[in-house]
Amino acid sequence: MIYPVISFEKSVHAGTMKNLLGSDPSQELKHYFSADKNVNKNTPPTFLVHAKDDKSVPVENSVMLSNVLKANKVKTEMFLYEKGGHGFGLINPTSDVDWFSLLASWMKKEKL
Numbered sequence: 001m002i003y004p005v006i007s008f009e010k011s012v013h014a015g016t017m018k019n020l021l022g023s024d025p026s027q028e029l030k031h032y033f034s035a036d037k038n039v040n041k042n043t044p045p046t047f048l049v050h051a052k053d054d055k056s057v058p059v060e061n062s063v064m065l066s067n068v069l070k071a072n073k074v075k076t077e078m079f080l081y082e083k084g085g086h087g088f089g090l091i092n093p094t095s096d097v098d099w100f101s102l103l104a105s106w107m108k109k110e111k112l
Helices: 014-021 027-032 060-071 099-109
Strands: 046-051 076-081
Touching: 014 027, 046 060, 046 099, 060 076, 076 099
Parallel strands: 046 076
Antiparallel strands: none
16 A cells, blocks of 8 residues: 555545545544554555655554554555655655565565
């Protein structure tokens, strides 16, 4: 998952919430569609990538999900760029670190 919107309850990306849940979703709907509230032992291994300076989707979304995954003993890996903002895709022009290669290595290590 790259710069994912995880929670509709904390560190919310308002545009995504409006597009997916409507302009005034109920608390129950926000809770239901918050990925961090739905992690369990059957959640697949997850690789997260985010930039700390993302102004669109706060990095707390990835950190929150990583913590919940670890608490549920789900295999997870997270890479955080210092800079890069939102929407850098496969190549973050602010860094020479290739997150896609990190993902490929992680998948081999985890036999995925």
